[in-house]
Amino acid sequence: MILNETIRNLYFHVCMWFSMMILFTVSVVNAVKYLNKHDLKYDILSKQYATVGIVFGLLGYATGAIWASFTWADPNQTFVASFGAIAKDPKLIGAAIALLIYFAYLVLRGSIPDMDKKARIGAVYNIFAFAFLFPSIWIIPRLLESLHPGGEGNPALNPKDIDARMRMIFYPAILGWTLLGVWITSLKVRMAILNEKKLLHS
Amino acid sequence: MIRKFFVITALLFINFLSNAQETTDTVDMADTMRSNGKIYVVVAVILTIFAGIIIYLIRLDKKMTKLEKNQL
Numbered sequence: 001m002i003l004n005e006t007i008r009n010l011y012f013h014v015c016m017w018f019s020m021m022i023l024f025t026v027s028v029v030n031a032v033k034y035l036n037k038h039d040l041k042y043d044i045l046s047k048q049y050a051t052v053g054i055v056f057g058l059l060g061y062a063t064g065a066i067w068a069s070f071t072w073a074d075p076n077q078t079f080v081a082s083f084g085a086i087a088k089d090p091k092l093i094g095a096a097i098a099l100l101i102y103f104a105y106l107v108l109r110g111s112i113p114d115m116d117k118k119a120r121i122g123a124v125y126n127i128f129a130f131a132f133l134f135p136s137i138w139i140i141p142r143l144l145e146s147l148h149p150g151g152e153g154n155p156a157l158n159p160k161d162i163d164a165r166m167r168m169i170f171y172p173a174i175l176g177w178t179l180l181g182v183w184i185t186s187l188k189v190r191m192a193i194l195n196e197k198k199l200l201h202s
Numbered sequence: 203m204i205r206k207f208f209v210i211t212a213l214l215f216i217n218f219l220s221n222a223q224e225t226t227d228t229v230d231m232a233d234t235m236r237s238n239g240k241i242y243v244v245v246a247v248i249l250t251i252f253a254g255i256i257i258y259l260i261r262l263d264k265k266m267t268k269l270e271k272n273q274l
Binding site for chain 1: 243
């Protein structure tokens with residue numbers, strides 16, 4: 001596996017996943033706050049952070065697919081054979097499971113018409129979904145052999161993995177992408193609050 | 203909404219197809235995406251993220267417009 005210049009994807013693909021994890025963490029914190037205080041404001045925050053986290057996760061998956069198809073995939077083999085070799089990677093499956101569980105969070109919320117019930121069940125499910133991130137993207141992929149780097153320690157945080165000069169860009173990049181996510185979330189939260197007010201007044 | 207999700211998911215895997223289309227006439231590992239130290243892979247990744255975020259923001263904008271119209 002030769003990365004060449006594609007190591008620059010570190011500032012994009014890897015940052016997407018870091019942002020996703022941070023946004024999901026904020027989401028679960030707000031879910032716990034909702035269960036404590038029963039204030040719908042926390043429910044809105046929790047839902048919107050999870051949604052934007054899913055968007056970042058999808059972008060991380062899409063960019064990972066592009067990156068993998070030019071570094072892991074064997075161009076001398078047929079599409080099916082090289083896809084089959086990539087698709088069984090434990091990190092890909094783990095990430096896919098984690099994202100599917102969060103998709104189910106949105107489906108679950110959409111299926112409950114009552115606002116308070118939706119918020120309470122959503123918050124509980126959010127905690128479950130977050131708890132499932134631990135085995136699916138942090139533990140199991142590290143136990144199994146994988147093409148994806150990071151199995152021997154912390155992906156992207158291992159000082160042997162990347163040069164110090166790259167880390168100088170990488171850490172601010174994580175912060176920047178995360179703040180972009182927070183800004184998009186804040187737009188969505190403001191919109192959701194407006195929507196809520198309209199519902200209450202009508 | 204669901205159909206959109208399917209389309210997006212299908213598009214995620216479209217780049218794998220590009221591998222399958224490589225014929226035996228071309229030299230292996232010498233296509234555009236692998237030239238110049240595979241820098242075009244980075245370009246593709248950046249464009250994917252850019253397109254993804256822009257499409258998401260446009261959808262958000264549309265929802266906001268709908269909300270504004272309903273309030274008036």
